[in-house]
Amino acid sequence: MSAPAVSVRAPRAGLGLSAFEASVIGLVVLLLAVAVVGPLVAPESVYRSDIANALLPPGAGHWFGTDDQGRDVFWRLVVGARTTLLSAFLVVTLYSLIGVAVATIGAAGPRWLDETLMRITDIGLALPGMVVALGFAAAMGPSLRSAIIAMAITGWPITARLLRGIMRQTMEAPFVAGARALGVSRWRLMTCHVLPNSLDVLIVKWAGDVGTTVLVLASLSFIGVGAQPPSAEWGATIAGARGYVSTAWWTVVMPGAAVAITSIAFGLLGEIIQVRRDPSLRGN
Amino acid sequence: MPALKVYAWFLLKRLGLTVLTLWGLATLVFLMIKLMPGDEAQMAAGADASAAQVEAMRIRLGLDAPLVAQYLRFLLRVAQGDFGTSIVTLQPVMSDLGKVLPSTLELVVVAMLINLSVAIPAGIVAAYRQGGAFDSLCRAAAVTLGGMPAFWLALVLQFLLGRVWRVVPISGQVSFGMGSPVVTGAPSLDALLAFNGAGFLNALWHLALPAAVLAALFSTQVFRTLRASLLGVLRSDFVMAVRAKGASARRMLTDHALPNSLNPVLTLAGTQAGAMIGSAVLVETVFARKGIGAYMFNAVAQKDTFAVLGSVMFIGTVVCLVNLAVDVMQLVLDPRIRSAQFGSQH
Numbered sequence: 001m002s003a004p005a006v007s008v009r010a011p012r013a014g015l016g017l018s019a020f021e022a023s024v025i026g027l028v029v030l031l032l033a034v035a036v037v038g039p040l041v042a043p044e045s046v047y048r049s050d051i052a053n054a055l056l057p058p059g060a061g062h063w064f065g066t067d068d069q070g071r072d073v074f075w076r077l078v079v080g081a082r083t084t085l086l087s088a089f090l091v092v093t094l095y096s097l098i099g100v101a102v103a104t105i106g107a108a109g110p111r112w113l114d115e116t117l118m119r120i121t122d123i124g125l126a127l128p129g130m131v132v133a134l135g136f137a138a139a140m141g142p143s144l145r146s147a148i149i150a151m152a153i154t155g156w157p158i159t160a161r162l163l164r165g166i167m168r169q170t171m172e173a174p175f176v177a178g179a180r181a182l183g184v185s186r187w188r189l190m191t192c193h194v195l196p197n198s199l200d201v202l203i204v205k206w207a208g209d210v211g212t213t214v215l216v217l218a219s220l221s222f223i224g225v226g227a228q229p230p231s232a233e234w235g236a237t238i239a240g241a242r243g244y245v246s247t248a249w250w251t252v253v254m255p256g257a258a259v260a261i262t263s264i265a266f267g268l269l270g271e272i273i274q275v276r277r278d279p280s281l282r283g284n
Numbered sequence: 285m286p287a288l289k290v291y292a293w294f295l296l297k298r299l300g301l302t303v304l305t306l307w308g309l310a311t312l313v314f315l316m317i318k319l320m321p322g323d324e325a326q327m328a329a330g331a332d333a334s335a336a337q338v339e340a341m342r343i344r345l346g347l348d349a350p351l352v353a354q355y356l357r358f359l360l361r362v363a364q365g366d367f368g369t370s371i372v373t374l375q376p377v378m379s380d381l382g383k384v385l386p387s388t389l390e391l392v393v394v395a396m397l398i399n400l401s402v403a404i405p406a407g408i409v410a411a412y413r414q415g416g417a418f419d420s421l422c423r424a425a426a427v428t429l430g431g432m433p434a435f436w437l438a439l440v441l442q443f444l445l446g447r448v449w450r451v452v453p454i455s456g457q458v459s460f461g462m463g464s465p466v467v468t469g470a471p472s473l474d475a476l477l478a479f480n481g482a483g484f485l486n487a488l489w490h491l492a493l494p495a496a497v498l499a500a501l502f503s504t505q506v507f508r509t510l511r512a513s514l515l516g517v518l519r520s521d522f523v524m525a526v527r528a529k530g531a532s533a534r535r536m537l538t539d540h541a542l543p544n545s546l547n548p549v550l551t552l553a554g555t556q557a558g559a560m561i562g563s564a565v566l567v568e569t570v571f572a573r574k575g576i577g578a579y580m581f582n583a584v585a586q587k588d589t590f591a592v593l594g595s596v597m598f599i600g601t602v603v604c605l606v607n608l609a610v611d612v613m614q615l616v617l618d619p620r621i622r623s624a625q626f627g628s629q630h
Contacts, residue, residue: 128562135596256436264431
């Protein structure tokens with residue numbers, strides 16, 4: 001058979017990142033770097049109140065001004081980046097694990113178990129996730145830990161549903177029939193063959209998930225069931241500064257902008273990964 | 285199969301799913317109650333109740349019974365509409381929330397109108413001129429708005445539009461002296477019922493910013509969904525055939541492409557209606573509005589956990605019922621859903 005006469009565009013040099021893609025990835029890397037290094041380099045004064053310097057406007061001494069306790073807003077955000085990002089990663093990891101477990105057990109188990117698990121998933125999808133998470137966090141006693149656990153137990157249904165669907169598709173692949181013909185047990189088939197070949201979808205999904213989780217986490221903290229003051233978590237910081245929006249706008253605007261930038265950066269990263277995996281989505 | 289029977293079967297199946305979901309919700313709320321640290325009877329009786337009062341409460345709530353019996357008893361109570369009692373207002377959560385629900389619904393209805401009337405035209409123009417300046421602008425706006433925390437957007441816009449530029453009221457539901465006698469609890473509706481035109485406009489004016497913020501949170505999804513759906517339809521063969529027959533671009537869009545691409549948007553708007561009720565908790569308190577979101581927010585602040593969990597049960601129930609209503613409405617409106625549900629019969 002002769003090679004088809006189709007001209008293939010030469011791949012761009014290196015990773016072939018466009019300027020936009022490079023800047024999004026750069027931003028995400030910067031945020032991660034701040035989260036890792038931030039608390040190590042922040043001045044000791046961010047943890048202490050200094051009422052004499054309260055509510056100073058942004059200037060040379062304090063880039064983003066100071067809050068009602070006289071703490072530097074910029075450095076509080078830098079310190080809070082770790083709490084915020086680490087919590088979001090934890091939430092996404094935890095609910096992904098639950099989702100993987102539910103989908104795999106459903107796929108490997110008997111038919112009735114699969115049906116039951118998918119009905120439970122349906123119920124989870126039909127309920128307002130943030131409100132149920134709020135309930136769990138309030139019941140366990142408002143704290144960042146409660147909010148993380150609450151979001152983990154309410155976040156898994158989408159992952160489970162998605163992964164179960166992909167696993168069903170993977171089941172059609174010839175190699176699965178091959179493994180079956182070799183006498184591989186159903187459980188082993190699912191965990192060692194079908195699952196690893198379906199996990200791709202979660203890798204694509206995680207960045208976008210981190211973006212939305214940052215938002216929901218900040219919302220729960222704002223409502224009062226997440227991180228509690230004096231935590232530097234961004235949502236709690238906005239909640240604490242709420243009363244100063246008209247006298248010292250920077251105390252509210254800056255942490256909110258941090259949440260927005262982080263959420264947007266991870267959301268865009270998710271889209272970039274998605275388009276790279278399936279270029280037919282480009283432009284959509 | 286006759287159409288009536290088809291409807292009845294769909295309704296029955298859909299109702300079954302709703303009952304199942306409500307049961308799941310009640311089970312989750314029961315779990316939450318059991319997760320509460322400390323003595324449930326002590327919490328229900330209040331911090332300064334005597335030992336005898338706590339014991340009486342324990343027996344009243346049936347906490348001396350085995351867990352399974354407690355669970356069944358809880359389900360029975362919920363089925364009868366007893367969602368617990370607030371330890372602050374000392375009223376059943378159900379009656380507290382019933383009073384403020386119309387105010388939330390008013391907000392959600394206006395937000396939904398803003399949401400659709402902005403996102404749908406934007407989505408049409410963006411898809412028709414894919415890659416153009418307007419398309420790029422809208423997509424950038426959608427990404428930016430989608431990443432903003434709603435409560436923060438509310439705070440910032442309230443400050444800018446309400447305090448600095450003074451184009452909308454800072455907070456509240458109706459100006460002092462402009463209110464109408466409370467009939468429904470939704471100020472705009474009450475004004476209409478009292479034939480109070482000025483009061484109606486005043487209530488809408490107070491609604492504008494909170495509803496716009498709530499709409500912004502959801503309109504990005506509508507925009508993206510419609511744009512993607514319309515792009516798909518515009519690429520299909522029948523659109524080319526329509527153009528080849530000489531239909532104008534406008535006619536092709538309004539009569540052919542659009543009706544075929546609105547379906548995913550309607551489905552999305554249906555789920556959004558429910559989700560908006562939950563998101564009211566982020567907006568209502570910022571603007572000092574009454575509503576189930578504000579009630580829940582205050583319950584959290586006052587550590588009135590029974591009221592919080594009752595609100596979760598209540599909001600979850602309202603969301604389920606709204607979703608049910610939307611699905612039934614879609615069945616009536618869209619023949620394709622009927623045939624998708626009962627493919628072989630058509």
